[in-house]
Amino acid sequence: MGVINLIGRAAARSIEKSVAADADDGWWISGNFFNDSLAWGYTSSAKMSAWIRWTGITIPIGTTIKSAIIRVKLYALSGTCAANYYFNDVNNAVAPTNETQANALVKTTAYTSQTLSSTGTKDIDVKT
Numbered sequence: 001m002g003v004i005n006l007i008g009r010a011a012a013r014s015i016e017k018s019v020a021a022d023a024d025d026g027w028w029i030s031g032n033f034f035n036d037s038l039a040w041g042y043t044s045s046a047k048m049s050a051w052i053r054w055t056g057i058t059i060p061i062g063t064t065i066k067s068a069i070i071r072v073k074l075y076a077l078s079g080t081c082a083a084n085y086y087f088n089d090v091n092n093a094v095a096p097t098n099e100t101q102a103n104a105l106v107k108t109t110a111y112t113s114q115t116l117s118s119t120g121t122k123d124i125d126v127k128t
Contacts, residue, residue: 015057017054017056019054023035023036023095023097024052024053024054024095025038025051025095026038026051026096026102027039027040027048027049027050027051028048028049028050028099028102028103029046029047029048030046030099033098033102035095035096035097038050038052040081040083049102051088051095051096051102051105052070053094053095061091065087066127067125067126067127068087068125068126069123069124069125069126070085070123070124070126071123071124072121072122072124073120073121073122074116074118074119074120074122075119076119077116077117077118077119080115080116080117081115081116081117082116083113083114083116084112084113085111085112085113085114085124085126086107086108086111086126087108088106089107089108090106110126110127111126112124112125112126112127
């Protein structure tokens with residue numbers, strides 16, 4: 001689930017939208033690509049990256065997203081997970097279908113860092 005706070009030409013408003021685990025969500029690690037589940041963090045040798053794509057949201061041109069709260073539920077964790085959260089900096093994001101496309105996604109310069117150390121529901125507040 002994500003909550004996006006929008007400021008633009010219209011009055012400020014919020015959008016609340018959940019995602020389903022399908023081809024719009026996935027993760028990759030060097031040499032492996034999965035578009036049917038979510039995972040992120042580090043293994044002993046490489047960084048895992050993930051994407052979540054919300055569909056059916058129209059954000060008018062000229063609107064600034066001031067913050068976005070992403071709520072995730074961690075089911076398993078070994079040790080701690082340090083993560084950086086970015087957004088795809090394009091007008092009409094598409095879900096990558098392979099590792100090359102995933103690595104080529106244009107990220108926002110703004111991001112939020114968080115270290116996760118326990119399972120359960122977590123709110124990640126990404127501000128611009």
